Amino acid sequence: MKKPCNCPHTHPKQELSSLTTRLRREARKITGPRAAILEILHQHRHPLTNKEIHAELPKGECDLATIYRAMQMLEKLGMVKRFDFGDGVARFELVVEGDDGHHHHLICTQCAQVVEIGECFPAEIEHRIARQNGFRAVTHRLEFFGVCPDCQK
Amino acid sequence: MKKPCNCPHTHPKQELSSLTTRLRREARKITGPRAAILEILHQHRHPLTNKEIHAELPKGECDLATIYRAMQMLEKLGMVKRFDFGDGVARFELVVEGDDGHHHHLICTQCAQVVEIGECFPAEIEHRIARQNGFRAVTHRLEFFGVCPDCQK
């Protein structure tokens, strides 16, 4: 379950400083480890596991436990979104300010390649499901799985 | 994350024997622990965790490791379907013969009550997603979360 992320895509420059601003706003310290973690998340568009983030950091830069703690905090602040691909490992993606980060992925079951999906579960159907069962504040967790072009060869 | 399953619903009688038949067909032994596990799954319509299954069994009836092994095997044979509610614990449901068991749930984030959902992600949209990305054999994992009627009070 891994694949080098050779995408040169980085998020808009502005974002990084806005991230530290957001942290400060919450009375949180901008520490070396945190800046480094945000930097890594910033350079990858795909969800990363804590272990992957740890591996990206210069050796000894930051403890794995610190990354776990940072992700918990960032998630609580809504700066990061947690994804579950069903393999028992949490993955995280930076969330653009003002957005809730809700979206889905298409994952290759052979090589774990991840594609971000624009589609979402139809809101009308979700509302109907909520109504029919008397539930409130209904959302969903949705991920697609299949075999990518490369792995079909 | 638990709730007594006070549903008297059991699956059609016929099923149980057909289950053992299926096992035999696969050159698998019908052992006490396995029969007991199938019996438990048979009496519950909601997904159960291995620990819950273990708790349902008469004390000392069967080791937890045996249940883990049995579920792995039953899943491979397609007799059981694994569900992931995102809380780090696997849940299983018996699959009706001839069916693939694909369906979804609506889970209360407060009391963990589970409702089985009839709706599914629209096939046309899924096909489009597969096509647009060149993926084959695409499926999805989908669960809904919200606050149930009881927990709204």
Added chain:
DNA sequence: TTTTAATTGCAAATCATTTGCAATTAATTG
């Protein structure tokens, strides 16, 4: 009933994630 391969119990091993705690440090204050 014998033979044999599948299965089980039990303990130890894995893995991801969390946590206690003392040492370190960012940010504030004077």
Added chain:
DNA sequence: CAATTAATTGCAAATGATTTGCAATTAAAA
């Protein structure tokens, strides 16, 4: 800029779910 303080970190140990090695047991075939 130095002192003060609460937040943060590293490290090791603790958790929890799940897996695995292995010797003893047992279902099913012969």
